[in-house]
Amino acid sequence: MARPAHPDAMKSSRPSPTRMAPPQMPPQYPMGGRYRAYTLFDATGFVYLLVGLLALRVVWALGNGPGAWAQLQAELQNPVYVAFHLLALLSVLFVGVRFFRLFPKAQPPRIGPAKPPPQPVILGGLYAAWLGVTLLMAAILSGGLL
Amino acid sequence: MSGNKKTFVITRFDPDRDEAPRQQSYEIEVDPRWKVLDALNHIKDEVDPTLSHRWSCRMAVCGSCGMMVDGKPSLTCKDSLANHGDTVEVAPLANFPIIRDLVVELEGFLDKLKQVKPWIIRAKERAVEEGTHRQSPAEHQEFKQFSMCINCMLCYSACPVVANEPDFLGPAAIALGHRYNLDSRDEGDAERQEIFRGEGTVFSCSYANECSEVCPKNVDPAAAVNQAKFRAVIDWATSFVVPRGGEG
Amino acid sequence: MKQWLLRLEPIIWLLFGQGILLGTLLLTGWILVVGLAIPLGLVPAEALSYERAHALASSLVGRLVLLALCALPLWKGAHHIRSLAVDFGGGERDTALATCLYAIASVGSLLAIAAVIRL
Numbered sequence: 001m002a003r004p005a006h007p008d009a010m011k012s013s014r015p016s017p018t019r020m021a022p023p024q025m026p027p028q029y030p031m032g033g034r035y036r037a038y039t040l041f042d043a044t045g046f047v048y049l050l051v052g053l054l055a056l057r058v059v060w061a062l063g064n065g066p067g068a069w070a071q072l073q074a075e076l077q078n079p080v081y082v083a084f085h086l087l088a089l090l091s092v093l094f095v096g097v098r099f100f101r102l103f104p105k106a107q108p109p110r111i112g113p114a115k116p117p118p119q120p121v122i123l124g125g126l127y128a129a130w131l132g133v134t135l136l137m138a139a140i141l142s143g144g145l146l
Numbered sequence: 147m148s149g150n151k152k153t154f155v156i157t158r159f160d161p162d163r164d165e166a167p168r169q170q171s172y173e174i175e176v177d178p179r180w181k182v183l184d185a186l187n188h189i190k191d192e193v194d195p196t197l198s199h200r201w202s203c204r205m206a207v208c209g210s211c212g213m214m215v216d217g218k219p220s221l222t223c224k225d226s227l228a229n230h231g232d233t234v235e236v237a238p239l240a241n242f243p244i245i246r247d248l249v250v251e252l253e254g255f256l257d258k259l260k261q262v263k264p265w266i267i268r269a270k271e272r273a274v275e276e277g278t279h280r281q282s283p284a285e286h287q288e289f290k291q292f293s294m295c296i297n298c299m300l301c302y303s304a305c306p307v308v309a310n311e312p313d314f315l316g317p318a319a320i321a322l323g324h325r326y327n328l329d330s331r332d333e334g335d336a337e338r339q340e341i342f343r344g345e346g347t348v349f350s351c352s353y354a355n356e357c358s359e360v361c362p363k364n365v366d367p368a369a370a371v372n373q374a375k376f377r378a379v380i381d382w383a384t385s386f387v388v389p390r391g392g393e394g
Numbered sequence: 395m396k397q398w399l400l401r402l403e404p405i406i407w408l409l410f411g412q413g414i415l416l417g418t419l420l421l422t423g424w425i426l427v428v429g430l431a432i433p434l435g436l437v438p439a440e441a442l443s444y445e446r447a448h449a450l451a452s453s454l455v456g457r458l459v460l461l462a463l464c465a466l467p468l469w470k471g472a473h474h475i476r477s478l479a480v481d482f483g484g485g486e487r488d489t490a491l492a493t494c495l496y497a498i499a500s501v502g503s504l505l506a507i508a509a510v511i512r513l
Contacts, residue, residue: 006485008312010242010302012253019161020251021244024237025309027217030481035306038354042481045474048413051421052467052502058428059460059509062451066444073442077433085429092425096418102353103415106372109288109328111380130419137423142431143441146450306481311488349403352477375407382404 003029041098044091051088100126152176152227154185156197157237158247167244169235170194176227182236183211183222186248199248206362209298212239213248219300221362240303255299258315261341262323267334285330292325292370294363301357301367307350315346317357317367324370327377339381348374396489406473406496412462413470420463448513457510464506468499 005023030039061072075081103126104119116122139145151173159167172189180188183201190197201211206224213222214237216230227234242250272279301317302308308316315323323342326332342348351371358368431437440446450456472495479491 005241005309006312006483009309010251010254011312012243012251013257014253016243016245016251018245021159021161021167023241023243023309026219026240026303026306027214027237029306029309033218034356034359035354038306038352038356039478039481042352042474042478045471045478047471048417048467049471049475049498051425052464052471055424055460055467056464056502056506056509059451059464059506059513062444062447063509063512069444069447073432073439076429082430082433085425085433088429089422089425092418092421095414096422099414099418102355102368102372105366105369106353106376108373108376130422133419134422134426137420138427138431140450141423141427141442142437143446310480310483310485312485343400343403345400347400347403349407350480352481375404379404379408 037098041095044095047088047091048095050084054084096130100130150176150178151232152185152230153233154189155233155235156186156189156248157244158197159238159244160196160246167238178228180227181223182213182215182220182225182227182230182234185227185234186222186236197248198246207296209296212298212300212303213237214240214303219303219360221298221300224362239299241305241309242299242302250299252299255297255302255316255318258319258346259297259322261346262315262319262326262338263334263341264319264322264326266326266329266332267337268331269333279331281330288330289325289328292321292328292365292367295322295325295365295367296363298362300360300362304354304356304360306354306356307352311350313345314350315341315348317351317371318365319346320348320351320374321365321367321370324374324377327374335377335381339378342374342378343382348378351375395493399489399492406469409466409469409499410473413466413468413473416462417466417470420459421467424463451510452513457513461506461510464509465499465503468502468506469496472496472499 003025005025007022009023026035029035058072061068100123104122107116107122109115117125136145153171153173155169155171157167158164158170172193174185174188174193176185176188183204186197186199187201190199199211199213201223202208203210204223206221209221211222213220214235215222215225216235217237219239222236236248238244238248238250242252242254245251295318297318299318305317307314320342323338327335327338348371351368353368353372355368358366361367427437428442432439432442451460476488476492476495480488484491
């Protein structure tokens with residue numbers, strides 16, 4: 001049977017005339033069924049935190065001069081860093097796909113007089129932006145542009 | 147039709163006799179056209195009259211018969227036996243205190259629902275002589291989806307935040323409050339903002355989307371909650387430009 | 395402290411949301427090249443020689459993009475780790491944990507601002 005939920009989950013403000021059994025979590029939670037994808041989605045938070053801090057390190061090294069930059073480039077070749085970046089790429093793709101699927105319906109039907117575009121248009125726009133920005137950045141960073 | 151047996155493993159709990167909920171198995175002949183509720187009613191009528199469960203309309207509009215079937219929140223009058231195997235587990239709704247057998251305490255939800263003031267709020271009530279409010283079909287469409295909620299509570303059973311944060315208003319309550327915020331006749335947005343950003347804050351929602359997955363009426367409460375977050379941000383941002391306090 | 399958290403939630407959620415949206419858009423190309431293609435030798439290292447990298451980064455657009463790359467993922471990370479903690483029963487310590495996590499994200503963001511200014 002399931003695990004207990006928070007003992008005060010859905011608690012009533014009135015006292016009950018009978019003794020009640022405590023609330024139980026949904027049995028599939030946290031790693032069964034669709035909950036697995038949700039828990040992993042939350043867990044990518046660790047990866048993003050590290051990615052942000054690593055990016056910070058990269059920019060800081062760039063500000064420290066050519067020596068520090070060269071040293072960092074060498075460090076990034078370490079298999080641990082490469083493996084981390086592979087994990088980070090998978091996380092970003094996973095987050096992107098899930099978030100983009102959920103994003104269009106979270107737009108309010110109207111803000112003042114302005115209406116959002118239809119949901120398929122928003123979804124298409126998000127993927128187009130993702131592809132466009134990625135190609136542009138990849139081209140610039142790898143020396144193909146600018 | 148005969149020759150179809152299924153075993154139902156049902157959670158039982160009598161506070162006068164049981165220390166904690168236990169499971170009891172019933173093997174019965176079923177009609178393959180039955181819903182889970184038909185089987186439960188058969189068990190109560192023919193096998194074990196002590197079984198307690200809620201049900202009413204049998205057609206998915208009253209919201210009474212929500213339970214966990216094979217570990218997932220389900221409206222038992224709508225859930226066909228064909229969706230399940232030869233053994234079917236039936237348990238009371240997750241995340242709710244259990245009164246007896248398959249019956250859960252729903253007052254906690256009613257407390258949350260009252261907080262969001264799910265009625266038309268007007269600064270000044272319309273006089274009868276002025277006639278009814280006028281609303282275009284387009285204005286109606288803006289909130290219609292969120293008004294279809296039957297308060298079946300499946301969304302609360304699916305939500306991981308409800309399971310862990312007792313103060314969270316929860317999917318249905320926020321969806322119903324949002325329904326009124328979107329209603330062109332309503333002027334209560336500011337009042338509900340205080341609730342939406344209070345202890346039960348809409349921002350506790352982590353967009354698991356499970357509520358919308360289990361909703362039997364396609365209300366899409368996840369959309370409502372996240373639209374409500376967006377509106378809360380706009381309200382927060384505009385409050386710097388137009389100071390609030392002392393309603394004019 | 396909890397009242398402060400409640401009042402700041404809209405901005406935290408905005409930063410978190412952009413951490414996902416802008417973060418995802420920007421991070422994909424960044425990770426592909428800086429994290430994988432160059433270290434693995436698929437792209438020549440001269441593409442991001444110090445001179446070129448510094449020139450790109452010091453432009454206004456470059457600084458803003460790098461700021462977004464460093465700061466926004468921190469907010470996404472902080473918010474999701476907080477959510478994960480609550481999902482696994484950490485609700486009682488939520489206020490303390492949230493304060494810690496957002497403090498890390500805030501300090502990181504300030505450092506990111508410093509990092510792009512001092513380039």
